[in-house]
Amino acid sequence: EVQLVESGGVLVRRGGSLRLSCAASGFTFSSYSMNWVRQAPGKGLEWISYITSGSTTIYYADSVKGRFTVSRDNAKNLLYLQLNSLRAEDTAMYFCARDASYFSAAYYFDYWGRGTLVTVSS
């Protein structure tokens, strides 16, 4: 069974930093691209980052580019998101989501974690 479990979400001050993790199991993690998608309280979904299986290609949404960094450790089946220079508008549930294509790029998401909540206080 595919499982994605996010962690690391906390209450942090504006301008602060934190790192989110996503632990993957039940599939060959090193064969899939991965994504981060966020959802502000009561709002819709916003894709924020993509990383290929071998970390050779990385994309960011304009809203986080230059502040967030995605990475992965295939040996540990872990996906990370480093969040820097946090703003109030970064307050959201952060989901990791598996790209639907095996060893290619689909840019839609077939499995999601339950999310981890990041709250940025002003």
Added chain:
Amino acid sequence: EIVMTQSPATLSVSPGERATLSCRAGQSISNNLAWYQQRPGQPPRLLIHGASTRATGITARFSGSGSGTEFTLTISSLQSEDVGIYYCQQYNNWRPSFGQGTKVEL
């Protein structure tokens, strides 16, 4: 970024009736369109990809259609477990974008 617009914002449907949700893309996206269901307190779940292909394990009550800029998700006979918010998402390029969602209620 390709803007996705969903309508209506809220859809009230009686149990057993048909629900029809619409999604419009700001430019042609061929059939690169997915639909997700998000039940209260849950993460999104993939329902449809390729505009009309049901994801693994999804009941045939859900069907998708459309191409280019106009898309539709149909729930043939609404059940109580179908309550939630439905999002469309385009994946025509590496910058995927979602619609704002349609809330389906009984």
